[in-house]
Amino acid sequence: MATTPIMILLFIGYIIFTIDKKKENFPVPLILIVVGIGLSFIPYFSSIEVTKDMIYHVFLPGLLFTSAYRFSPNALKRNAGIISFLATIGIMLTVLFLGWTIYVVSGLFVSLSLVGSMLIAAMLTPTDPVSIVSILKKSSGDEMMADVVEGESLINDGTSIVIFTVILSIFLHDKTFSIRSFLGEFLFVSIGGMLIGLVFGWLFSKAIHITHHKEYQVMLSIVLAYGIFNTAEHFGVSGVLATVFAGIMLSFEFNRSLQEDHFRESLDGFWSVVEISILSLLFLLIGVESTSYLAFDYWVLASLIFVASLLVRFLIIAGATQTFPVWRHTINWRESLLLSWSGLKGSMSVFLILNLQAQEAQGTELILSLTFAAVLLSLVVQSIGIHPLSKKLLNRG
Incomplete structure (x- = not known):
């Protein structure tokens, strides 16, 4: 992408972040x-090409690292059980039940294969609550809800890529699904990414003592965020999980030392700017890119898929929390509904969509349009509804 469009988009993002005064009801x-959708009708912007590599290798590492190192170690300890469940078993169950639901419902409108339906479900399972976590904390006053939503999203990105890759291989090459091979690949990719992230995150937390210059320490954090991502991908394991766990390890190590407050301030000063810059570009580009997919005749089906994604997520969360006593006393049906609503789709879903598009396989046009439409509905409806819903469900304000 040329430099000039990037600068224009960043300036637009700056204007929107500056003048927006109603973040509770209309997230930036x-x-x-x-x-972005409006800009797509201007020829200058409609020619912008958004690629999967742009999102995966440029945007995601920075966003993931920022969220991970800021995530409270104490919050992770308190909610480790429910976060781990939702990001692993929960996401697998979601793909299974949502895929089957899409397959059944789509029969009323168009012919979709079961594998194609599972592929849509896999692209809709990763959550991206970056735009609503702060809203959730302010409107509900419940830190636990926000911590679970944020913690789940950090880990389930890696899980969703593995699931998507397996289903995509079956879709493209007509392979037979094997639970044994899937679990083997899932464990290798996931555990490998986690271990690399933990090791390098720990090494980095020690390496900052080599120099006391804040600028050099921040430079080292850039190397960690992007270097560990690409290193893990080079070895065939999850770069997403490597970056996330490197950030989490960094947070754990710094939480144990009061001497690192000045480093946290420097880190926050730099990565806060990076985060809002990436978010500005990312969501504007999602709007620009989505327009080409949205001119199709199955919006009713896309709306039903969106509703089904919410319903399936709620049933899995409510079922799990009410089945296990350890969660039953802390998460009731109202909070289960709020957790379900908070799992809106975003950058990872768009990356998976662009990944499928890059395959240039026959029969994917409808799958791409249905998924992009469902993602857009999720971003619009769920982000607008999170503030009033949390107020109503948790009886706050």
């Missing part, structure tokens, strides 16, 4: 997407 990312 939603406004950015709407503006």
Whole structure:
């Protein structure tokens, strides 16, 4: 992408972040997407090409690292059980039940294969609550809800890529699904990414003592965020999980030392700017890119898929939390509904969509349009609804 469009998009993002005064009801990312859709009708912007590599290797590492090192170690300890469940078993069950639901419902409109339906479900399972976590904390006053939503999203990105890759291989090459091979690949990719992230995160937390210059320490954090991502991908394991666990390890190590407050301030100063810059570009580009997919005749089906994704997620969360006593006393049906609503789709879903598009396989046009439409509905409806819903369900304000 040329430099000039990037600068223009960043300036638009700056304007929107600056003038927006109603973040509770209209989250900035939603406004950015709407503006992006409008920009797509201007020839200068409609020619912008958004690639999967751009999102995966440029945007995601920075966003993941920022969220991970800021995530409270104490919050992770307190909610490790429910976060781990939702990001692993929960996401697998979601793909299974949502895929089957899409297959059944789509029969009323168009012919979709079961594997194609599972592929849509796999692209809709990763959550991206970056735009609503702060809203959730302010409107509900419940830190635990926000911590679970944020913690789940950090880990389930890696899980979703593995599931998507397996289903995509079956879709493209007509392979037979094997639970044994799937679990083997899942464990290798996931555990490998986690271990690399933990090791390098620990090494980095020690390496900052080599120099006391804040600028050099921040430079080292850039190397960690992007270097560990690409190193893990080079070895065939999850770069997403490597970056996430490197950030989490960094947070754990710094949480144990009061001497690192100045480093946290420097880190926050740099990565906060990076985060809002990436978010501005990302959501504007999602809006620009989505327009070409949205001119199709199956919006009713896309809406039903979106509703089904919410319903399936709620049933899995409510079922799990009510089945296990350890969660039953802390998460009731109202909080289960709020957790379900908070799992809106975003950058990872768009990356998976662009990944499928890059395959240039026959019969994917409808799958791409249905998925992109469902993602857009999720971003619009769920982000607008999170504030009033949390107020109503948790009886706050």
